[in-house]
Amino acid sequence: MGHEVWTHGDVYSYGILLLEMFTGKRPTDNMFQGTSSLRNIVIAALPEQVVEVVDPVLVQEYEEGEMRSNNRLTEDRARIRIKIEDSLISILEIGVACSAELPRERLDISDAVAEICRIRNILRANRIFE
Template identity: 45%
Template sequence: SKFQVQLPNPNQSNSVGVRGTIGYIAPEYGFGSDVSTDGDVYSYGILLLEMMTAKKPTDKIFQGGLNLHDFARMAAPENIADIVDPLLLTEVEHNETGQKSEQCPMQQCLISIIKVGVACSMESPQDRMDISKVVTELLRIKEILNQN
């Protein structure tokens, strides 16, 4: 049996289409922008928000112009407990009166992670957090958690 390899013709263009799930791909890809690290940052931000809220960007509540980014942005930081996955909130410390403390380290870390997710998922690529700053901020959050 013979095998044959066909190399691409150098005179033909070979374009790779952007594939992904609605809600995770950067908005600029819908306008024909090239694949970029800015788009990856957007997707990472949406993934962070999904992990923190237990909501998918395609959930039914995100209709009529509301999306996961805006949902998280509008809640942070005052109403963070309303949007965070309840399983994550079971770790939040309580103050002496038994009420949730807005200043406890775990609560502050949840707020910080959601802020990173929001900063990564800004609509405009120029407004998104740089990936090196994302790493720095997440390492800072990890240090706070490790101290407590």
């Protein structure tokens, strides 16, 4: 408030928005008190516990889709699940990089958008979420 618009501030907001969308949590939730924050929770979960931190609705929708397509080979399902988890990790890493505490440490918005497009293209190429 009272300051000029600055791309480093905008990229911070973009990063927090990504974290909110993919975790289903708000940075103002009561669970974040003291030094605990949405960003810190995501950092602690990456990469091994990404499924624990993403919005359960995202995981549920994938699992429901997997059940509907039970004619796919098990190897196919495993490959798709790995691609989805890798994509979630990458997206959350972008959110973390964009929302770094110090503005000079934040990811440039053009790099963030390019990375999101790269993830989308990988998912499309693998016919995931067309």
